Amino acid sequence: MAELEIPDCVIRPRGPWAVAPQSRGRLFAEPQSPTRTDFQRDRDRIIHSTAFRRLKHKTQVFVAHEGDHYRTRLTHTIEVAQIARSIARSLALDEDLAEALALAHDLGHTPFGHTGEDALDEAMRAYGGFDHNAQSLRIVTRLERRYAEFDGLNLAWETLEGLVKHNGPLLQPGGSPVARYRERGIPVAILEYQAQQNLELESFASAEAQAAAIADDIAYNAHDIDDGLRAGLFELADLGQVPLAGELLAEIADRHPELDRSRTTHELMRRVITRLVEDVIGMGKAAFTSGLYRSSENVRAAGKMLIAFSPPFALADKGIKGFLYPNMYRHERVMRVRMHAAQVVTRLFDHLFADISQMPAEWCEGLEGAREDKRARRVADYIAGMTDTFAINEHRRLFGTAPDLR
Numbered sequence: 144m145a146e147l148e149i150p151d152c153v154i155r156p157r158g159p160w161a162v163a164p165q166s167r168g169r170l171f172a173e174p175q176s177p178t179r180t181d182f183q184r185d186r187d188r189i190i191h192s193t194a195f196r197r198l199k200h201k202t203q204v205f206v207a208h209e210g211d212h213y214r215t216r217l218t219h220t221i222e223v224a225q226i227a228r229s230i231a232r233s234l235a236l237d238e239d240l241a242e243a244l245a246l247a248h249d250l251g252h253t254p255f256g257h258t259g260e261d262a263l264d265e266a267m268r269a270y271g272g273f274d275h276n277a278q279s280l281r282i283v284t285r286l287e288r289r290y291a292e293f294d295g296l297n298l299a300w301e302t303l304e305g306l307v308k309h310n311g312p313l314l315q316p317g318g319s320p321v322a323r324y325r326e327r328g329i330p331v332a333i334l335e336y337q338a339q340q341n342l343e344l345e346s347f348a349s350a351e352a353q354a355a356a357i358a359d360d361i362a363y364n365a366h367d368i369d370d371g372l373r374a375g376l377f378e379l380a381d382l383g384q385v386p387l388a389g390e391l392l393a394e395i396a397d398r399h400p401e402l403d404r405s406r407t408t409h410e411l412m413r414r415v416i417t418r419l420v421e422d423v424i425g426m427g428k429a430a431f432t433s434g435l436y437r438s439s440e441n442v443r444a445a446g447k448m449l450i451a452f453s454p455p456f457a458l459a460d461k462g463i464k465g466f467l468y469p470n471m472y473r474h475e476r477v478m479r480v481r482m483h484a485a486q487v488v489t490r491l492f493d494h495l496f497a498d499i500s501q502m503p504a505e506w507c508e509g510l511e512g513a514r515e516d517k518r519a520r521r522v523a524d525y526i527a528g529m530t531d532t533f534a535i536n537e538h539r540r541l542f543g544t545a546p547d548l549r
């Protein structure tokens with residue numbers, strides 16, 4: 144491994160539980176940057192990728208044309224990165240790795256968010272299915288094709304490990320898949336990469352990856368309440384009984400009895416984020432001052448997430464999600480758009496799979512006479528990379544009409 148040449152001042156103070164400033168390595172060996180750590184470099188590669196820029200036109204919950212102030216996958220990602228960095232800095236973790244993971248965690252999302260993912264997964268049922276986390280790995284290991292010497296971004300081992308373990312270990316001790324993958328098996332993209340570089344699928348991820356994963360939950364709990372209120376799917380009064388949100392609304396009303404709806408909403412958001420972040424930092428500090436975690440390896444072997452909500456806040460998190468699910472994600476107005484969006488993805492898949500020559504020439508390379516599963520995966524990669532806007536335009540090009548997404 145290359146000698147570390149970057150100036151000491153680039154390396155921030157870190158606890159022994161943080162990952163080492165120099166990566167275990169990259170699949171294709173590269174010289175050390177003289178100005179950046181491995182994880183700064185990964186963060187920068189992610190920001191300069193085309194997949195990252197496409198997040199700007201991908202749905203979080205609302206399709207882009209529904210309004211300019213709703214979160215997109217890009218603004219969500221930036222909020223996750225901000226929260227992940229706060230947690231990482233407070234806990235003396237590697238802030239750049241946490242940020243890189245936050246910025247990359249949703250790269251694999253299809254157009255139209257979870258709706259698009261479900262539709263593509265269904266279309267790919269006979270060919271290994273589709274999973275947005277596995278797709279993020281595919282993007283950073285092979286689908287970005289802009290470097291001279293390798294496909295993908297050639298990210299550091301720790302970055303790939305954190306990306307793959309966004310939801311925790313993939314295998315149980317003993318080697319069988321965890322519940323989430325029991326029925327369908329571990330996605331092929333992960334197994335293929337695992338064969339090249341052992342990502343240690345049985346262990347937990349680094350504390351940095353755990354910080355990025357919980358930042359995702361904190362960000363969307365808060366901003367989905369904000370977006371749901373903005374869309375008029377529910378009102379502030381409906382949040383009275385929601386754990387944490389109800390209590391914070393009472394606190395705001397007490398302190399600012401005359402505050403209007405818009406300012407009250409923002410005060411609620413900042414308080415929800417602050418309380419959840421402070422809780423997580425408190426849990427992390429308690430773990431790291433226990434003396435049990437003297438290396439990132441100790442963190443990986445802990446057998447549980449160390450960067451997590453305390454039991455009362457885990458209940459609050461569950462309560463917020465329990466409110467948002469029926470009142471937002473399954474609201475009939477959202478469901479109507481989702482149904483139409485799913486049809487767009489399904490129609491695009493069926494059409495392109497039946498006639499791959501409708502894809503750009505570079506996407507058809509090597510497909511002549513190829514097996515069905517290879518053709519299907521190529522079409523899925525092509526569709527998954529589309530933004531909402533591109534998918535709508537493709538629908539117009541192939542079927543002569545713009546889909547009705549109201």
Ligand SMILES: Nc1nc2c(ncn2[C@H]2C[C@H](O)[C@@H](COP(=O)(O)OP(=O)(O)OP(=O)(O)O)O2)c(=O)[nH]1
Pocket residue numbers: 203204248249256257258276309310359363367472
């Ligand atoms: N989980 C889930 N989220 C949905 C659904 N519909 C809309 N959403 C929204 C809620 C959040 O803003 C966001 C959550 O998606 P993410 O991909 O960020 O997190 P999720 O926990 O589903 O997956 P991940 O942590 O990335 O493996 O999508 C749905 O049917 N299921």
